[in-house]
Amino acid sequence: MAETGGGGEGLLFLTDEQLRKGIEAMFFAYRGFTADPDRILEGLDYGRAHHRAVHFINRSPGLTVSSLMAILGVTKQSLNRVLRTLIDDGLVEARIGREDRRERNLYLTDKGMVLERSLSDAQRARMRAAYRTAGPQAVQGFRTVLEAMMDPEMRRQYLGLKEAGS
Amino acid sequence: MAETGGGGEGLLFLTDEQLRKGIEAMFFAYRGFTADPDRILEGLDYGRAHHRAVHFINRSPGLTVSSLMAILGVTKQSLNRVLRTLIDDGLVEARIGREDRRERNLYLTDKGMVLERSLSDAQRARMRAAYRTAGPQAVQGFRTVLEAMMDPEMRRQYLGLKEAGS
DNA sequence: CTTGGAATGTCAACAAGGCTGACGTAAATT
DNA sequence: AATTTACGTCAGCCTTGTTGACATTCCAAG
Numbered sequence: 001m002a003e004t005g006g007g008g009e010g011l012l013f014l015t016d017e018q019l020r021k022g023i024e025a026m027f028f029a030y031r032g033f034t035a036d037p038d039r040i041l042e043g044l045d046y047g048r049a050h051h052r053a054v055h056f057i058n059r060s061p062g063l064t065v066s067s068l069m070a071i072l073g074v075t076k077q078s079l080n081r082v083l084r085t086l087i088d089d090g091l092v093e094a095r096i097g098r099e100d101r102r103e104r105n106l107y108l109t110d111k112g113m114v115l116e117r118s119l120s121d122a123q124r125a126r127m128r129a130a131y132r133t134a135g136p137q138a139v140q141g142f143r144t145v146l147e148a149m150m151d152p153e154m155r156r157q158y159l160g161l162k163e164a165g166s
Numbered sequence: 167m168a169e170t171g172g173g174g175e176g177l178l179f180l181t182d183e184q185l186r187k188g189i190e191a192m193f194f195a196y197r198g199f200t201a202d203p204d205r206i207l208e209g210l211d212y213g214r215a216h217h218r219a220v221h222f223i224n225r226s227p228g229l230t231v232s233s234l235m236a237i238l239g240v241t242k243q244s245l246n247r248v249l250r251t252l253i254d255d256g257l258v259e260a261r262i263g264r265e266d267r268r269e270r271n272l273y274l275t276d277k278g279m280v281l282e283r284s285l286s287d288a289q290r291a292r293m294r295a296a297y298r299t300a301g302p303q304a305v306q307g308f309r310t311v312l313e314a315m316m317d318p319e320m321r322r323q324y325l326g327l328k329e330a331g332s
Numbered sequence: 333c334t335t336g337g338a339a340t341g342t343c344a345a346c347a348a349g350g351c352t353g354a355c356g357t358a359a360a361t362t
Numbered sequence: 363a364a365t366t367t368a369c370g371t372c373a374g375c376c377t378t379g380t381t382g383a384c385a386t387t388c389c390a391a392g
Binding site for chain 3: 365369375377378379380382384387389
């Protein structure tokens with residue numbers, strides 16, 4: 001243990017073995033990360049794709065279909081299938097754009113917000129427990145490494161849309 | 167910055183907004199995490215499922231089908247489909263267990279090791295770059311939070327199979 | 333030895349959620 | 363007026379997950 005914390009310890013943290021551990025940590029942790037929402041979604045006719053859509057619509061109310069496509073990194077056909085069910089079920093509203101009437105601005109309805117709440121509450125609960133266990137300094141490192149791991153375009157999405165900031 | 171490192175700074179890191187940022191960091195970072203192997207796999211007739219199987223067979227040569235099922239969290243039918251193609255293509259060898267002849271011990275062939283290498287080289291390169299950018303202290307925090315985020319069972323898989331240790 | 337159960341393989345059917353290609357419509361732009 | 367953009371939709375395909383059913387092999391207990 002007893003890390004120097006300064007970076008001058010011979011880069012032991014960059015050995016292949018250390019990197020492999022990091023890779024597996026990502027794999028196993030991501031499973032935990034999605035487990036709770038998945039449990040809620042199963043049986044509701046919805047899946048992870050719906051969760052993602054609802055999450056980002058909630059975060060940025062009024063965002064367009066194109067923007068959401070870019071954020072999620074899926075095709076319009078794939079997104080449309082998900083959006084279609086959410087709109088038909090009254091969880092999402094697609095308003096015609098005021099400036100550019102070709103665009104559709106997406107909003108959660110009250111019903112949609114209820115689902116979003118239950119999903120994000122579950123996910124936040126796990127994240128909160130992990131944060132609390134690990135402590136603020138670890139959380140700082142966690143965010144730093146994850147941000148460095150993103151593709152530049154995704155990093156822009158991640159950084160560019162934060163309101164409150166780190 | 168100037169974190170106390172003790173948790174007595176008012177728990178600002180546990181606000182809903184901070185947790186939301188952590189959630190999105192996981193989402194965007196995981197995309198980057200899988201992007202490079204995915205690029206290699208596309209066109210080879212293989213997918214992410216093959217990557218995962220090859221990774222864990224490489225890590226623990228001789229592991230059984232049951233063990234791999236437990237690690238990957240998929241059904242035998244799903245795993246078998248992936249394993250079938252890997253065996254047929256000569257990337258994986260399934261030897262009958264010596265002690266219990268019902269079991270199949272899985273090994274990478276030389277050909278399988280070549281693929282594993284190219285996939286893990288790509289993934290490690292990104293991980294290495296992120297680690298280098300973030301620094302050893304951040305890496306420590308990264309691993310700590312991820313470990314806390316896992317389901318207990320997955321945490322056992324993660325910790326129990328490491329040879330070199332942290 | 334026989335039988336029960338465990339480990340594995342396999343066939344079939346199905347679903348979610350990706351993808352491409354093609355086509356249509358409305359609205360903005362040139 | 364022609365073109366481009368944003369979006370929706372139909373059709374079909376792929377990967378990877380799921381259940382259910384059934385066969386085989388083999389260990390272990392009676």
